[in-house]
Amino acid sequence: MGVTIKDVAKAAGVAPSTVSRVIADHPRISASTKKRVKKAMKEMGYHPNANARSLANKSSQSIGVVMPAGADKALQNPFFPEVLRGISSIAHKMDYSLLLNTGESTEEILEGVQRMVNSNRTDGIILLYSQLNDPVVNFLLEHDFPFVVIGKPYERIDEITHVDNDNVRGGKEITEHLIKQGHERIAFIGGSTDLVVTVDRMKGYQLALEEAGLPFLDEYRIHEEFLESGGQQAVNELFALPEPPTGLVVTDDLMSIGVVSMLEKCGKLVPEDISLVSFNNVYLSEITRPPLTTVDIKIYELGLQGAKCLIEKVKNKSEPAKRIIIPYQIEYRASTKEREVPFYK
Amino acid sequence: MGVTIKDVAKAAGVAPSTVSRVIADHPRISASTKKRVKKAMKEMGYHPNANARSLANKSSQSIGVVMPAGADKALQNPFFPEVLRGISSIAHKMDYSLLLNTGESTEEILEGVQRMVNSNRTDGIILLYSQLNDPVVNFLLEHDFPFVVIGKPYERIDEITHVDNDNVRGGKEITEHLIKQGHERIAFIGGSTDLVVTVDRMKGYQLALEEAGLPFLDEYRIHEEFLESGGQQAVNELFALPEPPTGLVVTDDLMSIGVVSMLEKCGKLVPEDISLVSFNNVYLSEITRPPLTTVDIKIYELGLQGAKCLIEKVKNKSEPAKRIIIPYQIEYRASTKEREVPFYK
DNA sequence: CTCTGTTATGAAAACGTTATCTTTATTGTA
DNA sequence: TACAATAAAGATAACGTTTTCATAACAGAG
Numbered sequence: 001m002g003v004t005i006k007d008v009a010k011a012a013g014v015a016p017s018t019v020s021r022v023i024a025d026h027p028r029i030s031a032s033t034k035k036r037v038k039k040a041m042k043e044m045g046y047h048p049n050a051n052a053r054s055l056a057n058k059s060s061q062s063i064g065v066v067m068p069a070g071a072d073k074a075l076q077n078p079f080f081p082e083v084l085r086g087i088s089s090i091a092h093k094m095d096y097s098l099l100l101n102t103g104e105s106t107e108e109i110l111e112g113v114q115r116m117v118n119s120n121r122t123d124g125i126i127l128l129y130s131q132l133n134d135p136v137v138n139f140l141l142e143h144d145f146p147f148v149v150i151g152k153p154y155e156r157i158d159e160i161t162h163v164d165n166d167n168v169r170g171g172k173e174i175t176e177h178l179i180k181q182g183h184e185r186i187a188f189i190g191g192s193t194d195l196v197v198t199v200d201r202m203k204g205y206q207l208a209l210e211e212a213g214l215p216f217l218d219e220y221r222i223h224e225e226f227l228e229s230g231g232q233q234a235v236n237e238l239f240a241l242p243e244p245p246t247g248l249v250v251t252d253d254l255m256s257i258g259v260v261s262m263l264e265k266c267g268k269l270v271p272e273d274i275s276l277v278s279f280n281n282v283y284l285s286e287i288t289r290p291p292l293t294t295v296d297i298k299i300y301e302l303g304l305q306g307a308k309c310l311i312e313k314v315k316n317k318s319e320p321a322k323r324i325i326i327p328y329q330i331e332y333r334a335s336t337k338e339r340e341v342p343f344y345k
Numbered sequence: 346m347g348v349t350i351k352d353v354a355k356a357a358g359v360a361p362s363t364v365s366r367v368i369a370d371h372p373r374i375s376a377s378t379k380k381r382v383k384k385a386m387k388e389m390g391y392h393p394n395a396n397a398r399s400l401a402n403k404s405s406q407s408i409g410v411v412m413p414a415g416a417d418k419a420l421q422n423p424f425f426p427e428v429l430r431g432i433s434s435i436a437h438k439m440d441y442s443l444l445l446n447t448g449e450s451t452e453e454i455l456e457g458v459q460r461m462v463n464s465n466r467t468d469g470i471i472l473l474y475s476q477l478n479d480p481v482v483n484f485l486l487e488h489d490f491p492f493v494v495i496g497k498p499y500e501r502i503d504e505i506t507h508v509d510n511d512n513v514r515g516g517k518e519i520t521e522h523l524i525k526q527g528h529e530r531i532a533f534i535g536g537s538t539d540l541v542v543t544v545d546r547m548k549g550y551q552l553a554l555e556e557a558g559l560p561f562l563d564e565y566r567i568h569e570e571f572l573e574s575g576g577q578q579a580v581n582e583l584f585a586l587p588e589p590p591t592g593l594v595v596t597d598d599l600m601s602i603g604v605v606s607m608l609e610k611c612g613k614l615v616p617e618d619i620s621l622v623s624f625n626n627v628y629l630s631e632i633t634r635p636p637l638t639t640v641d642i643k644i645y646e647l648g649l650q651g652a653k654c655l656i657e658k659v660k661n662k663s664e665p666a667k668r669i670i671i672p673y674q675i676e677y678r679a680s681t682k683e684r685e686v687p688f689y690k
Numbered sequence: 691c692t693c694t695g696t697t698a699t700g701a702a703a704a705c706g707t708t709a710t711c712t713t714t715a716t717t718g719t720a
Numbered sequence: 721t722a723c724a725a726t727a728a729a730g731a732t733a734a735c736g737t738t739t740t741c742a743t744a745a746c747a748g749a750g
Contacts, residue, residue: 002465004706015730020708028728047463051399052706055735060396062466065445067426073628075430076423081412085420088447092457097466098445100410112437118392120736121442224351227589258632283418287603289634349736360700365738373698397736400705465706 003044023048054120062097063087063310064122066136068129069109075102077254078282079299083128083150086303094311096123112136117145124308124314130154130162130196146313150306152196161313163306163324167197167279170295170328171204174277175249177293177330179212182339183247183275187220187238189259190251200225201251201279220245235262246339247277253285256292260335275336291333298326306345348389352462357385363607368393372638379477399465407442408432408655409467413474414454420447422599423627424644428495429472431648440658441468455480462490469659471651475499475507475541491658494649497541506658508669510652512542512624515640515673516549517556519622520594522638524557527684528592528620532565533602543568546596546624561590565590568681580607591684593621598630601637605680636678 009016014033021029021038040046054060065087069079084098091098099122103109113136116122125140140147141156152167153160153222164239178186186203190198202221209216217240222234238244250256260270270276270290278285281296305324313319354361359378359641366374367382386390399405410432412425429443436443444467450453458481461467470485475496485492486501497512498505504621523531533550535543547566554561564586567579583589595601605615615621615635626641650669658664 002706003733005708006706016706017710017731018729021729024708030728033729047587047707050464050466051396051405052735053708054396055394055737056706056708058735062444066462070430076628077426078421078423079419081422081425084445085415088445089449092448092453097461098447099407100429100433100443101444102430102443103437104434108437116442119395121395202357254629257629261632261634264634272480282601283421284602284629285704287606289606289609291606343591346738350738352735361736362701362738362740363699366699369738375698378698394736397705398738400707401736401738403705 002049003046005046005048008040008046009045011036011044041090047233048231055290058120059314059343060097060121060123062099062122063091063307063314064099064101064113064116066109066113066125066127066129067100067102068131069103069106073159077252078284079252079280080128080284082299082307083303086300086305087126087202087307088298088303090304090307090311096307096311104136106327109140117143123309124148124310126150126310131192132196134196146310146317148306148310150302150311152200154196157271157323159321161309161319161323163302163309163319163326165295165297165302165326165328166201167297168204168207170279170297170330171201171249173204174279174293174295174330175205176212176334177332178247178249178275178277179208179214180246181336183245184214184339185220185243185245186214186247186249187222187245188251189222189234190254191223193223198251201249205249212269232262232265235266236260239266246274248274250276250278250293253278253280253282253292253294256294256335257284257288260290261286263315271335271337275339277336281331285331286333290335292331292335293333294335296331298328301326347394348391350391350393350440353382353385353389356377356389357382389471390578403465404659405442405466405468406440407444408436408652409444409446409458409461409470409657411458411470411472412445412447412472413476414448414451418431422597423629424597424625425473427627427644428648428651431650432471432652433648434645435649435652435656441652441656451480459484462488469493469655471495471655472638476537476668477539477541483635491655491662493658493683495653497545498501499541502668503605504666506664506666506668508647508654508671510640510647510671510673511641512545512642513549513552515624515675516546516594517553518549519624519638519640519675520550520553521557522677523592523594523620523622523681524553524559526592526620526681527568528590529559530565530588530590531559531568531592531594532590533596534567534600535580536568536600538568543596546594550594577607577610580611584611584613591619592681593619595621595623598623598627598637598639600623601639601680602629602633605633605635616680616682620684622681626676630676631678635680636676637676637680639676639680641674641676643673646671 005016005019009019019037022034022308101110101112124146127149130149130153132154148161150163153162188202190202193199228256250259255278261271268274278294280291281294285292285294350361350364354364366380367379427483446457448457469491472494475498476495477499493506495508497509498507531566535547538544550559595604601621608615613619623639626639630637630639
């Protein structure tokens with residue numbers, strides 16, 4: 001079972017090496033034998049064995065994709081399938097396979113990555129997240145293994161090729177949108193502060209507030225894992241404040257949906273009672289009620305460029321570390337509203 | 346670069362074959378040499394080369410995961426990351442890698458699968474969808490290649506191992522919930538009828554109607570790809586009917602969110618004006634407004650069992666085709682409401 | 691003591707490619 | 721016409737494992 005290069009060679013009356021050269025489209029092969037060999041390959045239904053190739057080549061033609069550790073709901077974020085689509089588009093074009101790695105814990109993830117790398121199963125790795133003190137990044141750096149991160153690395157940023165948005169500016173701009181609409185008390189609801197993306201978006205939020213001379217209050221910042229059920233309480237607290245916010249910056253569309261629904265439980269409507277802006281522009285944010293004003297970070301493009309950089313890096317190990325910033329684009333939809341200024345003002 | 350089995354052998358003063366036996370935990374190896382070899386492996390930082398193993402073994406220890414063709418939004422369904430999680434959990438446990446295949450078109454998918462199979466990159470394949478006349482299924486059957494489908498195969502059902510829910514019964518039961526609440530005009534909104542899952546759920550819907558003596562009307566069935574923007578019009582038409590429905594069965598949570606929001610545009614509130622039930626119980630359906638009454642199909646479990654069956658099949662090629670039905674569980678939430686019977690009745 | 695049978699190892703042949711040398715034809719040049 | 725240069729193809733050695741077959745050591749049986 002399985003026709004090999006030798007079989008083809010015999011059938012075409014040439015040496016295996018010649019067949020190999022035909023496969024590789026080597027220049028010094030006569031048109032006639034090339035044709036003959038190709039014919040034999042087709043007739044016999046020959047397909048090169050990838051493992052043998054990888055062994056001889058020391059290259060697996062596959063790239064490892066690492067998802068963050070998420071024992072639960074966190075991975076249900078449509079962000080992931082969408083980056084995967086972007087990555088896949090390039091991988092397919094360049095004839096690379098995709099090796100997927102997930103895990104329930106950081107240790108599991110690390111272990112998986114180590115296996116991929118040590119066993120020569122993959123030529124390069126693409127990280128779909130970036131967090132504080134990531135052992136995976138350290139491992140890859142130590143081993144001088146080609147990788148790129150989607151997002152901004154936490155440290156050694158100049159040594160790590162990454163594809164990111166300008167989340168600080170995005171955060172600033174989207175907050176400014178709220179400010180322009182007359183909002184003065186704007187709260188921030190974000191994911192874990194271990195995630196670089198959360199920190200960046202919050203920085204932008206802070207910057208906008210400061211420039212506008214608005215207060216940047218601790219009570220206005222919530223870093224719950226909103227995907228967990230604890231969110232309701234946090235929202236309650238926010239509105240128990242003497243001066244509750246009228247605007248909300250939320251770092252993720254999925255999270256926003258949860259927030260909108262919690263707000264409603266508190267009797268607050270978006271955008272009538274409170275305005276909300278968000279990030280990612282996942283398909284969801286368009287069909288939800290209200291459609292969200294959100295920073296479109298071009299997820300597909302992030303994946304695509306990430307894969308592209310990685311493949312470049314794999315092909316040329318001395319390729320210098322790059323940073324690629326994908327321009328975001330704000331989608332203005334219906335989740336914000338001009339603030340009605342109290343008449344006595 | 347890279348310490349090989351030979352290096353270890355030399356260091357431990359044994360033959361490569363002995364090292365190999367130690368790795369495989371062969372019984373006929375003395376405790377002393379086993380210890381010695383293991384020590385050498387550890388000291389030298391030895392890791393077996395997966396490609397070489399695969400070549401010698403004729404087994405790649407990896408399974409291919411095939412996502413449906415979706416050029417666009419369709420893949421943003423959180424269903425996918427969640428099945429992946431389930432698959433991954435088992436794969437990890439059994440030391441299998443995951444090879445991911447996506448594509449924009451059916452041809453691209455098929456091509457990818459053929460490459461995986463022909464090149465010996467994968468030991469088995471798991472399909473994350475099931476549709477009418479799938480060339481991928483045909484290819485795999487023809488080549489007698491181990492695979493399982495998540496969902497119900499369109500044909501040759503007894504020859505194909507698959508993991509599914511009883512979608513007919515689920516569809517029936519959830520529709521009955523609506524009926525019990527007094528709804529008599531119930532419409533169905535589903536994805537493509539090329540998808541077996543759509544057809545099954547609709548069958549259940551139909552069954553429930555018939556048993557209750559309610560009409561099963563063509564005008565009450567919409568098979569738009571709701572993920573595309575055309576949905577609004579379909580909903581409009583539904584409510585332009587002389588007798589518009591008061592209940593809605595929608596085949597997917599993501600789609601439901603779109604529907605709820607379209608309904609609102611038509612001035613209809615869920616559940617006040619119209620009740621809606623759905624399928625999947627994706628995390629989203631819990632945090633949306635209103636939280637959806639939905640059939641929890643246990644996505645994680647589907648993936649997990651699928652992977653388990655596949656690995657069994659890979660290990661034992663003569664394993665007979667199985668069908669595994671994962672019990673669903675209806676989550677009663679707030680998207681339906683007792684129908685107020687008009688007083689004259 | 692020899693002979694047979696285990697038990698623990700080693701030697702060497704796969705596995706299916708690619709890549710490095712050779713070798714053999716085929717030119718072109720003096 | 722002879723000789724170097726080039727083009728096309730073959731032989732063969734990697735690549736790093738596993739596995740089959742062979743063998744040495746040693747125990748137990750007669």
